Amino acid sequence: MRALTARLPILGWLPRYQQRDLNGDLTAGLTVAAMLIPQGMAYAMLAGMPPEAGLYASTVPLVLYALIGTSRQLAVGPVAIMSLLTASAIAPLAEEGTARYVELAALLAVMVAVIHFVLGALKAGWVVNFLSHPVLVGYTAAAAIIIGTSQVKHLLGITMPSSEGWIETVTELVRHLGEVNWTTVAVGVAAIALLVGLKRWKRTFPSALAVVALTTGAVQLLSLEDRGVKVLGEIPSDLPMLAVPSFDSSVVGSLLPAALVITLAGFMESIAIAKVFARKNRYEVDANQELIGLGSANLGAGFFGGFPVTGGFSRTAVNAQAGARTPLASLITVAIILVALVLLTPYLESLPSATLGAIVVVAVASLVDWREARHIAHVNRADLVPMAVAFVATLALGIELGIGVAVVTSLGLLFLRLMKPHTAVLGRIAGTHAYRNVDRFPTAERIPGVTAIRLDTSVNFVNVAFVKRRLTELVAEEGDVDTVVIDFTGVNDLDASGDQALHEILDELTERGVDVHLATVKGPVRDVMMRSGLWQRLGRHVHLDVDAAMESVARHEPRLEAAELVPPTSVIRSFRSVSA
Amino acid sequence: MRALTARLPILGWLPRYQQRDLNGDLTAGLTVAAMLIPQGMAYAMLAGMPPEAGLYASTVPLVLYALIGTSRQLAVGPVAIMSLLTASAIAPLAEEGTARYVELAALLAVMVAVIHFVLGALKAGWVVNFLSHPVLVGYTAAAAIIIGTSQVKHLLGITMPSSEGWIETVTELVRHLGEVNWTTVAVGVAAIALLVGLKRWKRTFPSALAVVALTTGAVQLLSLEDRGVKVLGEIPSDLPMLAVPSFDSSVVGSLLPAALVITLAGFMESIAIAKVFARKNRYEVDANQELIGLGSANLGAGFFGGFPVTGGFSRTAVNAQAGARTPLASLITVAIILVALVLLTPYLESLPSATLGAIVVVAVASLVDWREARHIAHVNRADLVPMAVAFVATLALGIELGIGVAVVTSLGLLFLRLMKPHTAVLGRIAGTHAYRNVDRFPTAERIPGVTAIRLDTSVNFVNVAFVKRRLTELVAEEGDVDTVVIDFTGVNDLDASGDQALHEILDELTERGVDVHLATVKGPVRDVMMRSGLWQRLGRHVHLDVDAAMESVARHEPRLEAAELVPPTSVIRSFRSVSA
Structure with a gap:
């Protein structure tokens, strides 16, 4: 009966129709x-x-x-x-x-x-x-x-x-x-x-x-x-x-x-x-x-x-x-x-x-709706482009082709953003455990010789080239760096291309004598790293969060590490389907 | 000269050619x-x-x-x-x-x-x-x-x-x-x-x-x-x-x-x-x-x-x-x-x-390269599909059409992943300030009536519908919830559609009597929220990180809030081009 009501909703509301709704x-x-x-x-x-x-x-x-x-x-x-x-x-x-x-x-x-x-x-x-x-x-x-x-x-x-x-x-x-x-x-x-x-x-x-x-x-x-x-x-x-x-x-x-x-x-x-x-x-x-x-x-x-x-x-x-x-x-x-x-x-x-x-x-x-158009342009300037393309393409190319062009444009722009993600060099907000972009928070505290970088993107085939270049550039710009902590809070997903790129980044930075640490690696990303061997390779260089990583680096002694926090395999297996 | 060498690299290496390279x-x-x-x-x-x-x-x-x-x-x-x-x-x-x-x-x-x-x-x-x-x-x-x-x-x-x-x-x-x-x-x-x-x-x-x-x-x-x-x-x-x-x-x-x-x-x-x-x-x-x-x-x-x-x-x-x-x-x-x-x-x-x-x-x-194919399938099962499509489509449709079909397939799969992102209910790892997925870490500590949810995705037009549904579903599943803390560490980007969806989610949860807090909002996302008025609307409900949010919620008194940490407008403006 419930299935039938879902298909024919009138069977749900008509029998329970009430006089007071009629007016x-x-x-x-x-x-x-x-x-x-x-x-x-x-x-x-x-x-x-x-x-x-x-x-x-x-x-x-x-x-x-x-x-x-x-x-x-x-x-x-x-x-x-x-x-x-x-x-x-x-x-x-x-x-x-x-x-x-x-x-x-x-x-x-x-x-x-x-x-x-x-x-x-x-x-x-x-x-x-x-x-x-x-x-x-x-x-x-x-x-x-x-x-x-x-x-x-x-x-x-x-x-x-x-x-x-x-x-x-x-x-x-x-x-x-x-x-x-x-x-x-x-x-x-x-x-x-x-x-x-x-x-x-x-x-x-x-x-x-x-x-x-x-x-x-x-x-x-x-x-x-x-x-x-x-x-x-x-x-x-x-x-x-x-x-x-x-x-x-x-x-x-x-x-x-x-x-x-x-x-x-x-x-x-x-x-x-x-x-x-x-x-x-x-x-x-x-x-x-x-x-x-x-x-x-x-x-x-x-x-x-x-x-x-x-x-x-x-x-x-x-x-x-x-x-x-x-x-x-x-x-x-x-x-x-x-x-x-x-x-x-x-x-x-x-x-x-x-x-x-x-x-x-x-x-x-x-x-x-000019007011809505102005609001959109104000909230996110990047959204002006698909909006303008939709407007102009529809007027110029007609009502059918216009929407197609606009959809392709907005998907293309989404790819461009995926392809060139945001990154930030982090410092600690004094008196807290929180790390923020030093460009936005110039008073954030840093440790000499240690660069903490936040990667604001999933790492996959469309942006591996950019991520590799950006990370090595950032390290080069910073000058005398012997340790890099990469904050993975923004890395929501990792594919095989991304995993391979991380191996290569690790090779390259290690060759240059730079020690690489990761912080805050999420479950689905951790699963990929464990299957590819990246997790094992990093060992005690994976930390609970940036704060734990920085503390470990500063003291040259590991505190409580994320590597010890991996749940038993049975748990991973049983939840892979749910949350992988 | 440098520009010319970049265009004609032989001018760089030939004049400096050394005898010892000749062998x-x-x-x-x-x-x-x-x-x-x-x-x-x-x-x-x-x-x-x-x-x-x-x-x-x-x-x-x-x-x-x-x-x-x-x-x-x-x-x-x-x-x-x-x-x-x-x-x-x-x-x-x-x-x-x-x-x-x-x-x-x-x-x-x-x-x-x-x-x-x-x-x-x-x-x-x-x-x-x-x-x-x-x-x-x-x-x-x-x-x-x-x-x-x-x-x-x-x-x-x-x-x-x-x-x-x-x-x-x-x-x-x-x-x-x-x-x-x-x-x-x-x-x-x-x-x-x-x-x-x-x-x-x-x-x-x-x-x-x-x-x-x-x-x-x-x-x-x-x-x-x-x-x-x-x-x-x-x-x-x-x-x-x-x-x-x-x-x-x-x-x-x-x-x-x-x-x-x-x-x-x-x-x-x-x-x-x-x-x-x-x-x-x-x-x-x-x-x-x-x-x-x-x-x-x-x-x-x-x-x-x-x-x-x-x-x-x-x-x-x-x-x-x-x-x-x-x-x-x-x-x-x-x-x-x-x-x-x-x-x-x-x-x-x-x-x-x-x-x-x-x-x-x-x-x-x-x-x-069977070994590489097996490795890819092992590292990330999802990558099997584009690999198999590329292989079969190239054999069946030919060497030109095959690659086109494979590229479209992998872009489509990327969209599917963007469209149905991962989310997690969080608990605190005992003795730390770190919060993790309670499905993977069953011993993680939770506060009754408070649900912390991590959103592992940028919020944009392709997934707003999913994000809205998922968040309200999670709150409904949890039962007796009066406070929701949404962890924004994974939200790398927010477009106008996403911003509008957040307004609507806030409306909906507030109507149900649920208090909404945000934690760890990144600079580029904060910029959008400030321009749309979402930031001002949330006021002291935006926190430095999940730990700060949970502490504030538990004590019913705000600690150091992210809202106080917004850098001066001049700083935002000068760095918007760099890091927006």
Whole structure:
């Protein structure tokens, strides 16, 4: 039963559902629906899909996530970046507005679902670790700018084809500036002003729905269509229907990179926001079960006329704020959207595209987070590089290639740091047993002829060359040294290349008449040294800590040595699997 | 002048040349020449080149390296793996024995030279760090097996085309087993027995030259050619001539991957052996100048009828053992080879291919280093995986793709280790100030309600998720904990993602009513914490070391705290560039 509940979390919360949770779930469900109806259509437009597809994507996927997902507040559905990625993946393969385009979006959603399932089965939720926080901040800002730019044509009432890259879009916009329809601009500006104003006034107010109602009414009352304001036109009053996506192996290959990026970017956004509200409400989300839940949601999107979906940041925040206690809130949202699909769609015929454009622009504006970017740059200057690369590469190379370049850059920088680790010459802080970097603590005490060096890195094949050179350089710089104490507190790991390098360092320093001592060798490193014979070779030159080493060196007599502290072999053996 | 000497090291050693070095250089030069004449021809055959190309590759390249290289013992010339890589790169583009083949080999050598120069100009000698010791052991063994297998047809007297992969070569050999020429087998076996025997007897004896003389004589005296023993045939008595390689942009692209692998594998072998003898003879080799030196050698090979060259392991060892003191030894080698090209080639007409095959097989046999492989597996079991992958991938996928797969595997494993770091719960070793893993030292003393945890990793974007989970799990496992002391001795680096994660861990543990203390925070990590505000937030909860933290927690009164030990801002600022 527990295993089943882990797979189908609804069996956990539904039987124990309490009356007092219903109030919050009902309010939250209504509030999110009021937000999701306009946003769903707006993001559908961004994805190049007909408006009703955005509503379809807000029904079955939400039900499936409510059954299978582990977050109680997460609001699943179309989100901005996923919609943009969908458009950029399908636009080269089919023309917007055609049946083929809708078909490919469904196929893409199924592929995204399959990738979610594969990652979940491999328990590979950790792959999102490759997307660092700075990369995400840079990427999200660039994506928001690309999305915002893509909506400018709707806000200006310009007719132009979608272009490949951001720079091309900007160029096209400038070329078409003469064709601006000022009535459309007025509608767009009014919509933006209302959205921003209403949001400031009260965050849970259904501002988008209000703006949709107001601008649709204005178009009809003032016959703005005659003055060139573009509207959505007829929207079918159908419920989402099961439609098995056609598997077309010739396009699967070209959709695959996009499907991977959509999965990673979507899962990353979703799991981050799910974790925030899990902690606030004191429960756990399971990353691998989330992969299954979001995968199912995308499968639902693929089979019921939608496009890729995930857990969205802003709607989840509103859902939680409005009092959502369980996934029942999402089921209520779905019920309202189904009603809207039947009853509301006839009235949306006169909804201006500019209004949807305004909704998208206002939604993504907050994704450009300058404050966070400044904070990151201040905390760790080195993180500026991946953040800037993510931003520039995404703008210049596009939303798919940009994230790849940024990930490779941040992994490369991580290697550079591994390759050129920090080292320090140590002295004793007077009156303590503690040793610190003499460059930072100039009053730290040293013993003449003895150099204590701290190695702030694991020693492995990527940095053995650097470590060897740095150690011999440090000894040479110090001048008249007859004893070197190497502090191993920072050496967390040692591989065969590193072990060989330590043997060679020992050879070299011994040849120069320098006595080498080690201090504070950790268990996993000690295991490697014992198997390679380095531990035995060093014998009583391995000390408990730097203080013990320095005392032993100064007195020329060993105190209590680490070599005597090796636990019995049986203990090592029994714990090797645990802590090796 | 010093800058010039660094660029042209011959200006450093030649003016100061001493009479007493001449004896050693002369002996070494002669010995290496006696080895290089047969080996050069054998490796030329392996590379699919005419025998004289191996001798050409042993002239101008050696002179250029003697002028520019920084090793005084390194013996440059054709080596086994480079020759095999050359053959596998060119065979798909041209037929062996044609002028086109020779032309492409020259172009390949020039490309290898250019890559050396580019790496040298970028001071990127460190790229070889990506080839770990275990990967090299596995790769070299597989390459040796491929090389050995490729020579079997010469030893059996079989005529068959060169095949693409190792498995295909083995299959072809089996198919042709009926065509074995037993006289050739006898010559081959005798040659191998002599080579092994003479080598065991005296390492510097010119065994290869002796075997060449003996088998060539035997062929002529016993008319073995009539019994089907294949011989080299006529070799032109020409000196190497300048021939500008034709730049063919259509093949540069297909040769590029091979040129990259040849450069990396060659430089790796060369720099490793150069460093060994530099240390033995107490001088320095400069990795970036070596790139220039070896690049020049390859340029010489490309312009004077050769193929890619590098510093070889076995000839360098013999050179040093025979007493080489300066690069003059190599110049003497060249002089002898030039004489041999003119006077000796007519006598080599009857040299059996089987003899050259035997020379190659014996030379590469020692490259399969089972002892080292067993040692690596014993020292660090985790290194078995990249070693095995390098071995199997090279045999199965070929000598170029194999090394790529192995490098990616070892980088991936490094990430896995970074992603799932080691942690330990600490206790005090009785009678000391030192704290150790309680799993390994079960008698270590603990304070009830206080958990000291050592984090054996830098905290960055690849492992933040793991670190967060592990820390909260450890606290939960421990049960009734009101204080956690996190030992930061192993935290060598902290990025913005890691800093954010620490804030969140602090939030979470504080919410659960757990008091968090940090101990032994290093300078570079402290800098990040101070800029993010984490340091200020922790205040007097940061301690000099675990001992100080535990004492402070036990007494509920702070002793001397690390927070008071922060050096003045001016000191931090002035040293940030040095040690940040």
